[in-house]
Amino acid sequence: MNLENSIKDVISKKLEDGSIEKLIEEQLEKGVKNALDHMFGSYGDVTKIIETQIKSVMIPYLEKYDYSEYLIKLDNVLVDVLKGTSFENKNMLENFKELMLPEDRKVIKASELFEIWSKYVAKNVETHGLEVNYDDGEPTYEYVEITLDVNYDDKRSWSSFQYATLALECEHDDKMNFALRISHYDRDKENQWDISYDSVKDIGSMRHLNSFEILLMRLSQARTKLIMDIDSESDEITPEKEPEASYS
Template sequence: MTIEQNIKDVIATKLNDGTIEKLVGEQFEKCVNNALDNLFRSYGDITKTIEKQLMSTITPMVEAYDFSEYLVKLDTVLTDVLKNTTQENKALLNNFKKFYTSEAPKQIKTSELFDKWMNYVEENVETDGLEVDYDDEPTYEYVPVTFEVQHDEGRSWSSLESASLIFECEHDEEMNFMVKIKKWKDSSWSKWNIERSSVSDIKSLRNINEFEVFLNLLAQSGTEIVIDVDSDDGEVRPEQKPEATFS
């Protein structure tokens, strides 16, 4: 018997006893599994289709859901925690409470931002070196403050326009702020927005002040900045009162 005949006999035997069908079936099963695996991978066609259907169904539900009741509960919980926390963590929790339970306005004018900053200066400005006014009740003298919008020259080829909101208190440089804003050029729908500040680590909330928390809230919420005034000035009376002196 020749080798060719032997091979034919073996093949015939395997065909007759079902071995070939079994092997083909196993390979076919592997093929189907691989194909399904590819379809359901991150960039597979079926995965994309499922994601599209889920997005179209879930997104409107989430957008329509009223989360305000949970913000109220969060506010209550944080208030209770603040009553019992250590002094070291009060700043962190206070800022967390303001940042995550406050609702940012859809738009704010630069004049309103200036007023907001002056309130911050009033509460926090350094009083060392200030004269005391003894009329009626002793108070510190007024502190002059200024506001200005500086438009950046930028590059002619850039599609973005940028500017800086500058809040200055000559008496106390710790009160000074420079806030970067930007918008798209040549676009009727483009609005000024604060560039996103980096509150990437929640621990940093321990070290930022109330005005910075407010600015971050505006940046994170995409609040529109309306430039109604390019510059302004004013005077702020420090909230802190002079200690009584007796001569």
């Protein structure tokens, strides 16, 4: 009984001097802290709620934000980087810079796209194997034939979309050829088609992009509408490259 009385006396004194209350308070504080750590952790319930609310506010804001000021700054940074980099990386950064520029065209006609491509062909077409003309005094390479053709997919009766492939082909040089998928939604204006084109498979492939590919990608990213004013066209293009004169 003396031991029991001693225990009671100790507990009584600890209650009176507040020691037990302090211990309870410390443990309660630890329990609350642990609970909050769990709730606010990576997979906690409160974290999920906060994340959902932040997304609902930030994503619409970021989508509408005008990044033009930052594109100017980015351009300046890339210019500095380009001064001290290798040719391959320089080409990749140049293409990246072009892709970052916003495309302000809301619509583009198929005939306009064909004209842009024909100028690209004239500048870049392979001239090996072409005959040289001397009719006008100055030697020029013979014409190369180019065509635009749209191949329409069979439309399913239950679908609201019509799909097609727009093919740009150069008979002499198949490296000039391009094919892009286009689609038309029934509720869109007549002859307005969406462009789908993306030739970048990884960051390294950006160094191999040409100017016309970059244009197609920018039109696709900007959701520029393609006005189908033509779905078949052909022309003959004179290469810009000048052959060396030979009057043998």
